[in-house]
Amino acid sequence: MSNVDIAVACALLAAATVVFIFMVQPEASDSAPHRTKLDQLLERRDAIYENLRDLRFEYRAGKFSEADYEETKRLLEVEAARVLADMDQLTGGTPTPATRQAATSKVQR
Numbered sequence: 001m002s003n004v005d006i007a008v009a010c011a012l013l014a015a016a017t018v019v020f021i022f023m024v025q026p027e028a029s030d031s032a033p034h035r036t037k038l039d040q041l042l043e044r045r046d047a048i049y050e051n052l053r054d055l056r057f058e059y060r061a062g063k064f065s066e067a068d069y070e071e072t073k074r075l076l077e078v079e080a081a082r083v084l085a086d087m088d089q090l091t092g093g094t095p096t097p098a099t100r101q102a103a104t105s106k107v108q109r
Helices: 005-022 037-060 066-091 099-108
Strands: none
Touching: 037 066
16 A cells, blocks of 8 residues: 555545544434433333233223133232332322332232
């Protein structure tokens, strides 16, 4: 390689570096705030409530027996109470009777 070839290669490398630094835009997710534990709990709570609404609708449509409906509903309600208890614990809020029950059942499991 001659000195001219090396100089051209260095100039191209420098130009590519400048283009990369100033022209490449970061992705929107890079600047988005990260989800906190509370955000995750809020999303989980909302999903459980939606599942309860869907379950009620499907039970009324005849897709579930009464026993299956009651058992699934009970499990979802227990999970919702646990999520609410975790939210209370995280935020320092005063626990409700449902969240106190969830906290005691969490210890028992």
